[in-house]
Amino acid sequence: MSSDVILGHDGKPRCAWVGGDAAFARYHDEVWGTRTYDQSAMFEALTLGVFEVGLSWSIVFGKRDAFRRAFRGFDAAEVAAMTGQDVDLLVQDTSIIRNRGKIQATVENARAMLSASPSLATLAKSYETTRERAPRSVADLPKSTAQAEAFAKQLKSQGYRYVGPTSVYAFMQNVGVVNDHVHGCFRATDYAATPAGVEDRNP
Secondary structure: OOOOEEEOOOOOEEEHHHOOOHHHHHHHHHOOOOOOOOHHHHHHHHHHHHHHOOOOHHHHHHOHHHHHHHOHHHOHHHHHOOOHHHHHHHHOOOOOOOOHHHHHHHHHHHHHHHHOOOOHHHHHHHOOOOOOOOOOOHHHOOOOOHHHHHHHHHHHHOOOOOOOHHHHHHHHHHOOOOOOOOOOOOOOOOOOOOOOOOOOOOO
16 A cells, blocks of 8 residues: 555544644545535535635644534525625634635625525536546646646636646645545545445535
């Protein structure tokens, strides 16, 4: 087994970035790389990407539940209706990352998500990539791609903010537009066994 894959306590091989963290393992098994068109799930992925800009993923992921509370269960319609006073209150919320620009961008992204055409789900589907062979290692994973650059350009034209090619590629990984689980991981596209309990996240 390569250093890019670790064996969990349950005997399943996983991408090494999971480490020994149970929450990371659940996210890895159930969310990352699992295709979804669900609006709330896509809005969450987009929002976490906004807050990750300039920070580490571990910091943002550690506040995932707090972000869910702050942004009303990632209900885009409810977040789109948030006022300047709501933003002021979130800037004072110590449970989240108190960056006014990113909080305001999240509200504006919710509004764009509700009004833009084609929809975020439709755009994401148009960039979906099916791998026949999993990345051989973490070193093979790109930070961005030509598809992510084109996707980011479209999102910016629709009024989305904090959607550069790198954050958009992370969004693509998160919602399963691309499956970047590395070779040897039980979630990888070329894993010999069919992963039990791994299903599409669409309701």
